[in-house]
Amino acid sequence: MTEDSSTHTASEESTSETDRTPPAVAVVDAQTPGNVGTIARAMKNFGFEELLLVDPPTLDPDGEAYGFAGHAREDVLPNATELTFDELVESYHTIGCTAVTNEDDRSHIRFPYSTPADLAERLPAVEGPTALVFGREQVGLTNEELARIDEICAIPASAQYPVLNLGQAATVTLYELRTLTLSPEETQLPDLERTRAPEETVDRLYDQWGALLAEINHPVEKRDKTMRMLRRVFGRADLTTREANTLLGLLRRATERPAED
Template sequence: MSLNFRVVLVEPLYQGNVGSVARAMKNFGFTDLAMVNPCPLEGEARAMSSHARDVLEGATITNRIEEAVAGANLLIGTTGITGSKFDEHIRIPAHVPRELKKHLEGYSGTIALLFGREDKGFTNDELRMMDMILTIPTSEIYPVMNMSHAVAVILYELSDVQAGETPFADPFDTKLLMEHITQVLDDIAYPAHKKEKTELMLKRIFGRARLIPREVQTLRGVLRRIQRNLDLNKKI
């Protein structure tokens, strides 16, 4: 059993950054690179990748984030902005790389590490896709990091994480769990204005909980019991 880390660059703007990311990946022993709608990858990207051209040339290129993260058990979005009044529920709680390493010790599966656009990062809708949010503590004087530097810092921390025999829940089963929760919230007439935040909060709780297959099935069993009791009460 092992942990595979997939670096996903979402619409990177500068091919020099892409090449530098490939180089940082190979520095720390990672090879799984995916890109969503990247900039043209030509001479500068190859030059900056140096002896990591194999990582660059072996990258998966997709048009959608969903395709780039296919098969990943956890989606971890990186951001330099940890929260604001209007979207605090989307960006927090944010973890730092050292915490993430401890969080993943002893597990097996595929972890997608997503990095947003150099100029504007992720959209809020993209951040809602993430199971966890990761940030690198930086100086308040100049908090914004270059993409390749951020990749290097995170992969350095994760380069010696110890995998184990405990598998993460299958991403398809986790998706079904979240859909089941949405059904139950509808069944109990949960307030519409609270629904989105509640679903996102539960998604982040599950991300931190590192759900395993049996736990997902147990949770779905509880949800089915709730729905059966709701149906019985309607008939009385």
């Protein structure tokens, strides 16, 4: 009985971790349909699906929002949910995104704050409905709205000009949080795993370098130092077998050419 119970619990936990719902994306009082479309497109790029709109502009299927949305016009944008700000803060753990933060802890309206990278590390371990909240194009989220939000997120940027436009801010944030929605296998990037060339191949490469240094009369007293430098360079490069063999061929030709001349 105890064994079955613990197995069932472990299974439930595993399923829970796998089936966690990614954060929703909420846009408050966007002034232009194009920005809503841009955010929907960024959501599609990085695997987010649930779009929440508070006081949105009119989203004409033949207008700017759908024109800017790319393939998100097929699902993310038409499936967006319109709700009030009260419903948003009552139904979700809210993360307000703002460029302006307090410099210290004397006010908790805009402090403390996390960066998107901080959230990417913490949110995978948190279960429950979460919404990333973006504000208006010109003023973002008001202090009154931020006071009702659970936590604050800010994108690190130049102190001289930290304000991003609405579409940029959402795109950067969703890119940083893509690990919540996309595994490496689900992106368009090729597999980056590399297989380092066998040590004997790399040793032949170093021997060939030594032969070249001798052939070009590189100063004897400098050869050991030069070889150490080459070992460090190629050691950091993690050469593949193909790369090492290609370099070997080039070095052989370079070593043999003086004799041909």
